[in-house]
Amino acid sequence: MSSTFGTYKTAYSGMYTSQAGLGATSNNLANVNTTGSSRTRVSAADKVTAQSSGSMGTGADVSSITRIRDQLLDQTYRAQNSQASYWSVKNGNLEYMQELMSEFGTTDSSSTASSSGLQATIEGFFNDWSELAKDPSSQSTRQALVEAANSLVSNFSELDQQLQQLQQDACNSVKDGVDSLNNLASKVAVLNGQISQAEVGNSGEASYLEDQRDELLDQISSLANISVTTGTDGTVQVSIGGTALVDGTKTRTLTVAGDGSISSPLQVQWVNTGNKAEISGGSIKAYLEDAEQTGYSDIATATLPYSYSTDNTSSISTLRQGLNNLLTTVATEVNSLLSSGTDLDGNSGSSIGGFFTPVDSGKALGITNIQVNPAIVSDTDKIAISATGKKGDGTIAKAISNLTGGDYFSCNGLAMNSTEFYAALTSWIGTAGSNASSNYSTQSALVTQIDTQRQTVSGISLDDEMSNMIVYQNAYNASAKVLSTIDELVAGLISDLGGELS
Template identity: 55%
Template sequence: MSTFGTYRTAYSGMYTNQAALLATSTNLANVDTTGASKVQVTSADTSTTRSDGNTAVSGVTVASITRSRNIYLDSAYRAANADSTYLSVKSGNIEYIDTLLSEYDTVTTDDDGNTETVSGVETVINDFFSAWETLSTSQSSNEDSNRVAVVTAASDLITLLTAIDGELQQLQADAVTAVEDGVDTLNDLAAQVAELNKQIVQAETGGSEASYLRDQRDALLDEMSSLVNITVTEQSNGSVTVTLGGGTLVKGDKANTLAVDGDGSADDPLKVIWAASGNEADITSGSIAAYLEDADQTGYETIDASDLPYDFNTAATSSITTLRQTLNALITTLAISINSLTTSGVDADGNAGLAFFTAIDASKPLSITNIQVNPELVSDSNKVVTSTSSASNDYSIASAICDLLSDTSLFENAGSSLNIINFYAAITTWLGSAGDTVSGNYATQAALASQLDYQRQAVSAISIDEEMSNMIKYQTAYAASARVVSTIDNMLESLLAVF
């Protein structure tokens, strides 16, 4: 190799190592920047063709300056992240429901000082039937107060169940709001990704990589994956195409918009649609999918006498709806059964018996949102029906109502006949089992997402120790190449001095 060829080789070493040092300083500057990926310089040999037709290595050059990123790990993480956030919402809502029911529980202490937690719903049911039991064994001296006690216990039962139902309705309303907010956020993120696509394509026209812009885009894509099940495909020009269940959310510098349709009621279910076409978006995971499911009121329906015995099942998409329908079935079945008895008897004055429970809005059927103790009984407890006749000490209706507590013909579950207490116990057992299942699945999925994130961070994260080591290595290599250049300069100066 000629003297000037050696000079060129040494200079190429200085140039390449200077580029590597610049990349290292960029990494160090971004070490605390969230989402920043490590930048690496890839070098390649340069060659020249000799006069004899053979090639010879003549130095080194910068082949590329790129981010350290694994697109397959990114894709796997985003899929796992969508599943994890979906399960997080489902688990959180079931946990809230369980906490809600627990707020109404009571703690009892026996003579030995042992404590026991008793379901609040079960307590008020027992109190209600206990009031009827007391009335059925009344003496004339305390019958009036016992009639009042029955009305009060019934009011307490309705108050508790409707309070729980109100909390559950609010939870579903919150789910509707969360879907609307989530869709707004997703549309905003999609628009930002489309804008970054445009900037990246422009910045990389000359062949360089816009690492900073790509990092911003990846952070947005990660955030989108927590909302819905996206698929990301990078194009040859550096832009990405983002799809959602087969529909295109982002392509190049264009973003399609999603919208929310429906109000979440059983008659007008909530759904996310493509704004342009009106077609429903296929959302299967992410927090939006979970909130869509929990907002769904399909399965909540009114019950009449022809539906008895009520068959309890958990087929509803929403666990919130399942519990709402259970409470609805409990109070409605009880009301229908008691009304059929009281309307067949007579009151204390010998008048035809009135329904014990009535609808608040008479134009609508009885339900947990439309039920009250008959106002006439509240104002005049003598109208509480306890007997089939005006005969003294006839408490046959009151006794029949007491028997409803153990009546297994009112409810069914998985082929088994249940009384009212066992019916409520069945739903709480289901709730506990469902909570354990979804909580366990969430823990597993969250661990998987964390592991995948750790793996991709191992590829792209910036390490101060590694960058300082690289800086020393590139500085040393740069200095060595510079020393070669200096040596050649001295040789040439000595040579010229001879002449």
């Protein structure tokens, strides 16, 4: 049985424990709208004094301040968040590429109507050859053809420049992502040190530090795939592809090697070893793939048709290669036909080097190095469309207009004409975009669903916290009442004893 003065300590312990619970509740309420904040609960334990006849309760004590968190849900969230970030980048780039494909148009030479889409530019170019075949000596038709050819080259070249810029943006995003990864890792290491000290000192403040660390880990998971393990001292080890990025208070630094060119592709490496970092998810992985340029190359025109495939890692390089194939093949076939013709001045078509020529004669003809022959731009009479040498002969112009029906292209092993090839190209990018959009939607839904589950476990509820506050308040008041009652009893006893002595 507790003594009168022992009851003082028992009542005080109850007040202390209730006050700690009120403090935790107050902090929960203050962080009800704070991103990443978890509910905390005060765990109380009986204070027991062992005696020869048994044991006696001497109140309560705060054993710990516990953070309500499900680590399995955290791990699942980060894995799905990594994939969602990956598909977000893929989806965004493919959507932009589809927009670019539809932005470039042409004005029909036979009317004032303007058509959008790259296909309209191609059709307008071949239609003008058909018109020239009807009236080979028409200066206005020849001029319209040159304008259509310039429009064709300009649109293809400008589209390719936009795609190159998108690819350069991907390179820059890889470097920015790695910088962010290193910065976040350093912050996690600092928090690891603080949490370890709090755990050793049993100060109870580690719960709030762990919330900050978990928020950083969520951010890291959007950049790259990570695995997280927690040590006995409360610190975490964060690994990428089996190599520790953060280990306690220590970090390993990542860097980006290469400039993104074909000869020097980008690679994320560990600074201390130079080994490649095995990044298999997150936005950095997506940007690395789209920055890859090895899927693009010049075309050897002597070996046409070019064997085109849509299986390259980078969707940007895949589209660039398809457009390069389309333009270069058309230019090569037009040049080949015109080389056998005669112009209005009676000169051979081969004398000027082709209808399309490279801007830099030292490099291969292609989408990045092509122009309408300046000699033809300045004098349209040099367009050699006569097969007989007669000025009224438009045989070669007719043959060029029929190029759209020839199987001069190969896509994924199938022979195609220009219309079919362009349709295959647009179909591929549409399918790739649809798949990316579907995957992104699915992953986003999973991330939202898992985060909702996390919030159900660790989220702060105003109603629950208000109820807890009332419970702790009543418990505190009850313990205070006991303390007050004991105080009155002792005061009365002292008063009575004093009266007898007098």
